[in-house]
Amino acid sequence: MQLIRLEEELRLNVPEIDSQHETLISLINQLHTAMLREADKASLDDLLSQLLDHTRSHCSYEEQLMSQYGYPAYAAHRSEHERLIEHLENLMGRYKNGDLLLSFAVMLELKGWATIHIEKSDKLLGIFLNDRAGIDTNHHKGSG
Ligand SMILES: [Fe+2]
Numbered sequence: 656m657q658l659i660r661l662e663e664e665l666r667l668n669v670p671e672i673d674s675q676h677e678t679l680i681s682l683i684n685q686l687h688t689a690m691l692r693e694a695d696k697a698s699l700d701d702l703l704s705q706l707l708d709h710t711r712s713h714c715s716y717e718e719q720l721m722s723q724y725g726y727p728a729y730a731a732h733r734s735e736h737e738r739l740i741e742h743l744e745n746l747m748g749r750y751k752n753g754d755l756l757l758s759f760a761v762m763l764e765l766k767g768w769a770t771i772h773i774e775k776s777d778k779l780l781g782i783f784l785n786d787r788a789g790i791d792t793n794h795h796k797g798s799g
């Protein structure tokens with residue numbers, strides 16, 4: 656089942672970041688499907704580790720771009736990433752200790768933090784990168 660996909664409104668028109676966001680959302684969807692199928696603990700552990708690894712490397716990638724192009728809201732965006740990663744680590748820790756069951760509520764929470772961060776913060780970074788850095792090569796300009 657498709658829990659979320661990369662909707663048009665979540666696109667930044669920065670191809671590398673969009674592709675990393677697709678992977679992020681796909682991992683959350685896979686985790687959701689695995690949870691519904693009551694997959695074995697090893698598969699769930701593996702998906703959670705992939706999600707954490709991917710989130711870490713994706714956040715570093717964005718931070719590297721922000722730093723390279725002198726993004727004004729760098730510090731705030733970076734601390735948002737740190738909070739997201741801390742939250743995910745905490746969730747994984749609770750899961751590994753058996754203090755947390757992967758439930759529909761947990762999946763909604765994961766979906767929530769991913770989409771809210773992309774909509775509220777990454778979107779602004781995407782606009783900045785397109786305006787200032789000319790990073791996008793596939794941007795379709797509206798008729799005007
Ligand atoms: Fe971000």
Ligand SMILES: [Fe+2]
Binds near residue numbers: 773
């Ligand atoms: Fe992002």
